[in-house]
Amino acid sequence: MLEDKNQKKTSLASLGEFKLIEHLTKHFTISQESTIKGIGDDAAVLDFKEKKVVVSTDLLVEGVHFDLSYMPLKHLGYKAVVANVSDICAMNAQPTQITVSLAVSNRFPLEALEELMAGITLAASIYGVDVIGGDTTSSQKGLIISITALGEASLDEITYRNGAQVGDLLVVSGDLGAAYMGLQVLEREKQVFQVNPNNQPILDDYTYLIERQLKPEARKDVKELLEKLEIKPTAMIDISDGLSSELLHICKQSHVGCNLYEEKIPIDPQLINVCEEFSIDSTTIALNGGEDYELLFTIKMDDYDKIKHNPNFTVIGHMVAENEGTHLITRANTKIALKARGWNALEE
Numbered sequence: 001m002l003e004d005k006n007q008k009k010t011s012l013a014s015l016g017e018f019k020l021i022e023h024l025t026k027h028f029t030i031s032q033e034s035t036i037k038g039i040g041d042d043a044a045v046l047d048f049k050e051k052k053v054v055v056s057t058d059l060l061v062e063g064v065h066f067d068l069s070y071m072p073l074k075h076l077g078y079k080a081v082v083a084n085v086s087d088i089c090a091m092n093a094q095p096t097q098i099t100v101s102l103a104v105s106n107r108f109p110l111e112a113l114e115e116l117m118a119g120i121t122l123a124a125s126i127y128g129v130d131v132i133g134g135d136t137t138s139s140q141k142g143l144i145i146s147i148t149a150l151g152e153a154s155l156d157e158i159t160y161r162n163g164a165q166v167g168d169l170l171v172v173s174g175d176l177g178a179a180y181m182g183l184q185v186l187e188r189e190k191q192v193f194q195v196n197p198n199n200q201p202i203l204d205d206y207t208y209l210i211e212r213q214l215k216p217e218a219r220k221d222v223k224e225l226l227e228k229l230e231i232k233p234t235a236m237i238d239i240s241d242g243l244s245s246e247l248l249h250i251c252k253q254s255h256v257g258c259n260l261y262e263e264k265i266p267i268d269p270q271l272i273n274v275c276e277e278f279s280i281d282s283t284t285i286a287l288n289g290g291e292d293y294e295l296l297f298t299i300k301m302d303d304y305d306k307i308k309h310n311p312n313f314t315v316i317g318h319m320v321a322e323n324e325g326t327h328l329i330t331r332a333n334t335k336i337a338l339k340a341r342g343w344n345a346l347e348e
């Protein structure tokens with residue numbers, strides 16, 4: 001997905017707003033039955049028939065949420081869609097449409113926006129969502145992207161953060177912490193490069209981590225996987241800020257406590273290696289590193305046999321009474337109170 005460095009540069013001003021929008025949106029196609037009218041009128045028209053609609057929106061600001069010095073624009077577009085689709089998946093709903101709004105300074109040539117749109121288009125086709133509208137305007141400084149995602153589900157499928165019950169098992173998809181350490185590797189290489197631009201980064205040992213940072217995926221498959229296992233999750237959230245803070249959201253909203261087992265937390269071998277290299281505890285990273293876009297959910301204890309050998313999921317704990325508190329049980333079998341640090345706190 002790397003960018004072509006020798007591309008030509010067409011100024012945005014030379015196109016004008018309408019030509020620009022037309023140019024940027026011409027590749028979007030419609031595949032969802034619920035999309036009656038997409039791009040091209042004053043508003044899109046949707047028909048979800050008997051389904052309920054879920055909506056989520058996100059704002060990404062250059063310099064705050066992303067750094068273009070190591071985030072290629074195509075990846076940024078892809079990731080922006082993924083982050084929003086992930087929120088729809090976390091409601092146990094099916095993502096169906098997105099809108100894309102951009103504010104962009106004239107330091108970006110048309111070709112840069114084409115790269116961004118290529119990433120958005122790729123993600124939209126992979127996740128099967130229609131781009132049904134948006135807005136394009138100028139900014140004084142930098143790039144701002146806002147994506148709104150819509151999804152559909154029947155009322156009984158929709159899963160909130162507040163449905164966990166005492167005795168439920170805590171389950172997570174995939175593995176945790178890799179995206180955060182991918183970012184640390186990229187930051188380090190950026191600094192090395194700034195000191196000496198002849199130092200080209202060697203990133204072979206970090207491919208998985210960097211991919212998790214630059215090209216994350218939303219777990220759209222989880223809804224279907226759980227349906228096949230005949231499991232209905234009782235509460236669900238996506239891991240964008242880190243396991244610990246997401247788990248505390250479920251506990252708080254469900255009025256339960258939890259025991260999370262350190263030895264059960266799924267981490268990739270590459271994460272263990274890089275944590276040793278950076279002298280950081282891998283559990284701390286798995287608990288507090290963000291942007292994994294995995295799903296964290298609770299299920300009835302009776303469903304344990306259906307999920308225990310499934311390679312997509314790991315049971316990492318269980319829910320207890322609210323007055324028992326929220327704890328991590330370490331490998332040494334000590335009980336530590338869980339803290340919601342989120343991944344920004346790690347930057348100190």
Ligand code: ADP
Nearest residue numbers: 021025039040041042100101102133134135136
């Ligand atoms: P309006 O004047 O109603 O705001 P625009 O001229 O801004 O309409 O947009 C024309 C069409 O292009 C609309 O359907 C709008 O939703 C769509 N659109 C504008 N910018 C984008 C974008 N960045 N991505 C997707 N669709 C867009």
Ligand code: MG
Nearest residue numbers: 134135136137
């Ligand atoms: Mg507009």
